[in-house]
Amino acid sequence: MGGDRLGRARRAALLGAGGLLLAACTQTGTGTVSAVRPAGNPSPAATSPSPVTSTLEPSAGITATPASPAPSVSPTPSASIGKGEGTLQVLTFQGHVEFGGAGSRINWVTPFERRSGCVVRVDRVRTAEEMAARFAAGTYDVVSPSPELAGLLVEQKKVTPLDTSLVGAYRDIPKRLRELPGLREDGLVYGVPYLWGVNRVIYEGEGTRKPPALYERAPAAIRDSPLSIADAALALGGGTGPEIDDPFQLTPEQLDAAVALLTRGDGPDRLYWDDSLDLVRAMSSGSVRIAQALPYHLDLFRRAGRETRAAEGGPVTGWVDSWMISARSASPNCAYRWLDWMSSERAQRSAAAWTGLAPANPEACGGRAGRICDAYRVRDGRGLRDVLFASRPAPDCGGRGGTCADYAEWTERWKDLVR
DSSP: OOSBSSSSSOOHHHHTOHHHHHHHHTOOTTOOOOOOOOOOOOOTTOOOOOSOOOOOOOOSSSOOOOOOOOSSOOOOOOSSOOOOOSEEEEEEETTSSOBSTTOTTSBSSHHHHHHHOOEEEEEEESBHHHHHHHHHHSOOSEEOOOHHHHHHHHHTTOBOOOOGGGOTTGGGSOHHHHTOGGGEETTEEOOEEEEEEEOEEEEESSSOOOGGGGGSSSOEEEESSTTHHHHHHHHGGGTTSOOOSOTTSOOHHHHHHHHHHHHHTOSTTOEEEOSHHHHHHHHHHTSOSEEEEOHHHHHHHHHTTOOEEEOOSSOEEEEEEEEEEBTTOSOHHHHHHHHHHHTSHHHHHHHHHHHSOEESSGGGOSGGGHHHHHHHTOTTSGGGTTEEEOOOOOTTTTTTOSOOOOHHHHHHHHHHHHO
């Protein structure tokens, strides 16, 4: 989760290179692993962002340069989706939207264009911070933020409430995902879940390990993201510090304790990874034996014949990426058609197979997405149990009252740790 998501797990484009990473997993010793990374493949019609028409209020950690006021609000879609306006401007993370440049089967945009008549133009980013800046400086119809940015966009009214009756597969998405705090406010829905992930502690070697072992002074790999502090906060419940109710809404004292736990185990042998291939290399070479990773990684190592296990005990953290419509969208009908398509089983099956993240729509669990769904236990809903999904750290503790550290403080503390 956090600022960068396969840096939080968000190197989705890399995760799609399952065969290449699988080959890397089988490497032994310290030899160099070489792999070609699938680059984002923009639409042939993709262009640079339009002149500034939207603004985000500055917020530390996720910031954006203020832009000139937009001249008007977006048109309101009809009760049933009307004719597409012609062009759809999309802002998303690397790997989340593919046109087939990495392979003819890796394309869930062309079918949408053919059925909707809307030409898709995509801008891709790697971090939530970069996404916030792009959103502020460009004109977009839809955006797929991670939780820490989604909460900010809703708070600042930069995205519009949704009519979910226009999203055909919305009810196929589990209620647990549909009702996450970052996607709803005051009874209104602002986001349609797309892909989700879970943070697991995986390890190799003898003995049974518990998640707090990740923070011992030993070679370890931790995702380079401020929201990784939440996982350390969860480990405090094992008797090393104050009990934590919500690891993403921490009082100043709880934040201090979580950062102290991270600091105690810090050292030259710790890897803060923001690239999936770096994690695979480190585990494969034996330079680290325990890591914060995804169920996808665990499955990948096991397929490579490595004796890799997941630490058990207590809840785990996770996150959901969603699709939202900009409050300044110039193409609301195309935008609703996009949300309808991206929640469908066909589109989500392709996206899950490519990214290594779980589809929000369980109906997508088939074909190429079958192994991913098995890794996340999507089919029977068991994978959603004991997952504490990320929300934006807020001073009011996520609306529950009290005083908590905001995301800006999380970001500053993380920078102090990893610099």
